Amino acid sequence: MDVTFLKIAALFYLLAGVSFALYVFFQRDVVSKLSPLIVACGFAAHTAALGVHFFQTGYPNVTQFREALSFYSWVMVAGYLVVHFKYRLSVLGAIIAPLAFLMTLAAFAFGTGSEALPPELKSYWLPVHVTVAFLGNAAFALAFGVSLIYLLSERQLKHKKMTLLMKRFPSLETLDRLNYIFLVWGFPLMTLGIVSGSMWAAIHWGSYWSWDPRQISSGIAWLFYGALLHGRATGLRGRKAALLTTFGFCVVIGYFLWGEAIFPSRHGGRFD
Amino acid sequence: MQKEILIVGLNHRSAPIEVRESVAFEASHLREALAQLRAYPAIQEGVILSTCNRVEVVAAAADGPSAAAEIKKFLDEQGARRNTGQLDDHVYAYQGADAVRHVFRVAASLDSMVVGEPQILGQLKDYYSAAQEAGSVGAILHRLFHRAFSVAKRVRTETGIASRAVSVSSVAVDLARRIFDRFDDKTVMLIGAGKMGGLMARHLQSNGARSLMVTNRTFERAVELAGSIHGSPILFEDFPRYLKIADLVIGCTGAQEVLIDAGAVGAILKERKHKPMFFIDIGDRRNFDSQINKLDNAYLYNIDDLQAVANENLQERSNEAEKAETIVLEEVENFTRWIHSLEQVPTIAALRQRFDEIGRKEMEKSLTGGLKGLSDEQREALENMTTAIINKMLHGPISQLKKNAQQEDDEGTLYVAALKRLFDLEGK
Structure with a gap:
């Protein structure tokens, strides 16, 4: 399984986490608009990671724990982005971005080998x-x-x-x-x-x-x-x-x- | 000749309110006043600033000391119309970098009575554009004020100087904002007709609160106050029954006893399905049971709590003000450099003029003296040679000066001063 996109996504989430921390703890207003955009970039990379896998194999990669973790964080970030653009709740990103980073990190840290889809799950x-x-x-x-x-x-x-x-x-x-x-x-x-x-x-x-x-x-x-x-x-x-x-x-x-x-x-x- | 920036005026620290008022300029007469100011011979550019806390004249002039004297006279005349005595004790005057610093500090709200208050910048902009419209702003003050506006912006974004409430009533509103998202669907109950309570109710209204109940032991006073702040008066005996619809409860009575106890609030909260309540106790004695704060979804702040937050914020502001002062100093330095770099252009012109003059005079002397009778061709060759010598000699110094002008450092100023002395360029 190619994890390049996933790594890029994790990197963006990490960046967003740092940027949110700057915003919340050090009162740097400049990053308040930037941070959600960084999350959005991470989300785009994350989507690409899931998309590539789907087109290669024909099924969503959620059957292994680490894949499920990655999918979970993807859905969560999507939810955050919706909430952010509806309610302008920047500070929530300070919790979601680090969480998403940890989950995507775990998703490729637990191994990158690909296994065939068990038949009962097809x-x-x-x-x-x-x-x-x-x-x-x-x-x-x-x-x-x-x-x-x-x-x-x-x-x-x-x-x-x-x-x-x-x-x-x-x-x-x-x-x-x-x-x-x-x-x-x-x-x-x-x-x-x-x-x-x-x-x-x-x-x-x-x-x-x-x-x-x-x-x-x-x-x-x-x-x-x-x-x-x-x-x-x-x-x-x-x-x-x-x-x-x-x-x-x-x-x-x-x-x-x-x-x-x-x-x-x-x-x-x-x-x- | 080089122009200098100066500021002459009085503010809340240097003069009492009566004196400030006597000198204040009315907006309707500002144009006229600016024209009078410009009529003084030493003043080339001028901006008048007149708020309740300060009356100041910022000017650019070639001759700083006489311009300062003229502005003092101008202010004296303004005050004399209202028969006040001498202003001398109250007036300060700054020149050069000090004046620039003062203008920057005013714009950044560092010189305000309440440091960080936001109005001053808007006022400064208004008075600046009035002066601009009246035609009394030139290149120097234009640059000075635009720098001042951006310094103010820098201070506002880079420091937390204006970010915190420092009055008891704004602290209360600030806290209420952390509990409630909006006030237009909330109900405020004001118990007691004290001055501070009314003030706080107004503050909440200006933040969107619409529904307001007022109660007082003397019902007439409740009616009176309710009339002045668009609330509905309720009988003092009835207020406990209305508490369940109140989201913000302000107590400001002279009562000695506790008017609302925690048990009652607990029952009311249950009835309200635990919708949050904010109790603000600002009377002389505690009117609300301190246990209220222990209840879920109920928040109680008394006057001391609010004052403590306000003091803390004020302390924080003065810490931030120190940061702001550093920014101001930095910007003053930049501006001073710009002013000095302006000096180099006229100096270069004067230097060239001086050399050309000498060349021309000496040529004339020679052509009418020992070199009389030269042919036109020879004359031309001689003129060309003189010009070439001048150009070659000036090339070094002028390119050095131009280089300094771009660098805007102190060295440039030094060279300019030296050249002025060496070639007697003053007054050219």
Whole structure:
């Protein structure tokens, strides 16, 4: 597998991360417009990396862990770019860019060998299932980002310690609203991911639900986010919502990174 | 002859407000005043700046000291119309690099009463264009003011001088902005008819707040204040019932006791589905329970907290001001170099003129004396030779001067001064 484009993308994300840090921590206004553009460049390279692979093999490269990681960060960056151009939320990039860098770095650091697509994964379900599932996860990653900023900003307000850092943050109201929006987008996508996965499982494994570890973990995450969404609709907001969002994402990403190593699953994209 | 920049005037530090007011120029008479200023013989270019904190005249003149004296007289006359006494004690005058520095500092808001306040730059631009329209701006002041504007811009972008709120009421609005995205869909409740509370409510209104409730123990005063700030008055007994629709609550009463306790706020928050509330306690005594700040989605700042933030910001501003001073000094140096480089052009011209003159005189002397009776051809050859000698002799010095003019360094100034002395070029 050719990883040149992926390396270029990682480089851009790193650059963007540095540039965002300059903007947030050192108050360099000049880079505020530049940083999202650098992210966009990284995204273009990243798209090229995924595109080249798709045209070479005819299927999206998401079947191995490192490929899934790269695809995940690609979707997340796409989500960030949409949010940035809609809400001008530059500071979110300070979390997303370094995250995207680490994920793409890991994607080629874990090896670059190409493996043939396992026959059981040769299906139209693959792109559908993977895309909706990762879109949902990307929305949760963005929700995690704004929640972190919310918690930081809220803490400073409560402790009455103003730092220049806060000048870069949007209001708590905006952050809370964005958190809710990401959740509202993320949850149905995650639901679709699970539904499409189950249907695919019904076709290939013969049963919609077979208590596979991946199914169980997604089920738990789905219940958690569902409860969170319900809570939000009935008045849960602010710090508690941000804390729960952060917690939920940490569990999901933690499972994504290490879960399959502990609980072997028939699910593709595992780390082996 | 070389022009010098000077500034004469008075500001909030040098003169009390009555004196400043007596000398102030009205906008409607500015054109006239500029014409009067230009009528003084020593003043070639002039800009008048007149705000509530300063009255200053910036001028370019060949003879600095007499121009300064004339501007003082000009200001005296302006003040005399309003029967004030001597201005001498209050007026300062700067020349050369000091004057340039002063203008740059004013533009960058380093000389303002509240350092970093943004209005002064706009005022400076207005007065500059007024002077330009009146035809009293030449090349020197044109360059000076445009440099001043860009220095101000540099200071604004490269330092955090204007980035922080320094008054209690702007700090409160600043904090509110960190909690709320917008104010036009928020409701403000003002408890007590204190002056500061009214001020803060107005500040919030100018930032977009539309819905405002006012309550006071004496209902008449609530009605009165509500009338002046477009709010709706509510009875003091009723205010707890209205609290649940208030997003910002400002307490500014003379009450000795706690008016809102944390338990009540907790219940209200629940009723509001935890929509955030911002409590601002600026009365003489604490009117809001300090435990309110411990509740989720409720934020409480009292006057001391706000003052602490304001002081911190002010401290930060003065730190930033130091950075700004460095920028100003740097720019003054650049500008001074430019001024000096201007001197080289007339010097070159004067030098050439002087040599040509000597050549012409000596030729005439010879042609009417010992060399009388030369043929036209011989005369021409002689003239050519003289010109060639002059050109050859001047070639070195002139190209050196031109080189210095491009470099704009101190050495250039030195050569210019030396040449002026050696060849007696002053006044040419």
